[in-house]
Amino acid sequence: MKGKDLLGLRGLPKAEIVEILDTADRFRKVSERRIKKVPTLRGRTVVTLFMENSTRTRLSFDLAAKRLSADTLSFSASSSATKKGETLMDTARNIDAMKPDAIIIRHSAGGSAHMLAAAFPWAVINAGDGINEHPSQALLDMLTMRDHLGSLEGKTVAIVGDVFHSRVARSNIFGLTTMGAKVLVAGPGTMCPPSMAHLGVEVRHTIDDVVEEADVVMMLRIQRERLRPGMMSSVNEYSHFYGLDMDRLRRASPSTLVMHPGPINRGVEMSPEVADGEQSVILEQVTNGVAVRMALLYLLVGGESAGGKSDEA
Template identity: 55%
Template sequence: MSLKRRNMLGLYGVSAEEITTVLDTAESLREISARPIKKVPTLRGKTIVHFFYEASTRTRTSFEIAAKRLSADTVSLSASTSSLTKGETLIDTAKNLLAMSPDLIVMRHSQSGAPHLLAKHIPCSIINAGDGAHEHPSQGLLDLLTIRRAKGRLDGLKVSIIGDITHSRVARSDIIGLNTMGSQVTVYGPRTLLPPAVETLGVRVAGSMEEAVQDADVIIMLRVQQERLTDVLFPSLREYAQRFGLGLRHLKAAKPDVVIMHPGPVNRGVELAPEVADGPWSLILDQVANGVAVRMALLYLLIGPETP
């Protein structure tokens, strides 16, 4: 199996067939993480550079674990420890890394489109680990896997995404992936945190929390990305929690077997009540576990032994 592409820069333009290939491959690789010795020689001799310009816990650690479980050699860099602090451009930094013959670069950057720019200048494979408020394809894929494992399918599901849609790269990748796979997506949040003409993304906009969760199969909560806010877009976190946070009372309107997801980090008591985050509906830790499998699948499909 392989993907019809050299890079994974976003889910826009990725076909349902390709998404299914990634999810099926991830399913087959999940059992490696349950072995006493969690390692296979699939990517032995391959070199992967993790280049993170923004802070990350789950994504960075997940990619590093994924690479090591496939026996790849890994190098981790951050903006603060690279020559970018000395004035070197992003492209020059990448070209210097390329001179050391990596097979793949996993990149997170605060500027939208940075991985796409890199892909135009260097020939090795690139995975976008989140670029600004644009996309986060591996998170979108792991969310799709988590939903498919919980519900047995993706087509025909009602999925609600609630919170800071404007600044969420996860929301964009989720919306694109869910639409591609046949789910119906509803979004809800403060009007100041919804993109202009958000309906053009192929979603329905709810007018209240109750409407947003009505008959939902899946609810994906998002945190307020205060590090990206340049203006005051809502009065306070306390008021946000009251109007846009998910509590037990809201779940009565959803499907009886509704599941709750969150890309993390969770701000308890703001977007999610603790009893919801820790309740039987929560798949938050399942998302983390599935993230390793999906990232193993991406590495294998992009630079594995069967790729062109």
């Protein structure tokens, strides 16, 4: 990776995405060992700064850092001084004073990771900024797809649900199109407006329209916290028109993968039989998440500081 940070997949070259996925592929082995830890980032400090709620992403980054022997510190919205009125920049300046090597940030405002990356010397990894991007999630999704499909080139990925408000969808759209995949999006007009086509995707409006063609169906969670009145008449109606159940999945090829970034609203975007079914790779996504985050920390934090000389043998 050439940059100091990972802020998004928009504009990230194909070669760097491949480098991250190949590195993650190797890191999976560490988690399968009896001693699930390597000394690579010994003495380095990784801070997770989560100003929005999160369990799996924070745990996944935390575990990734620990498996590389880094020390981790965790700030969260509920425990931080933000509640007392501190600005994000002031929080970051205080963390900076503790000499971290990398910060993983999640924030409700788009661009917050970019702001910190421009202001501080440490590596910044965007773990979700508003409705903008969530690059590590898209990378773990792409790693999972690559495992099953071999290559992403020429494959068709359908993203269904509230695509407009989904940073997971946006990062996937940027990454997948860079890798040469075709992306179809489907959802109600309020969540999947025709203007999304400018991201290089095909906008459809029924789920049946995309399932038949797709090598991968990625269902998004209905994010009730981001919905405004009028975007959806009712959860039941949404589920009726856009939920993935066995009847709909049968229209797809038996090899079509079903993915979900979690957490799942069972019975809303996906029926339990689909979520737990043979085509579901949802838990593989979680396992791959740790490997992808280890790869990112290794590539961004592991090395390249002061000048040195080569050691052979």
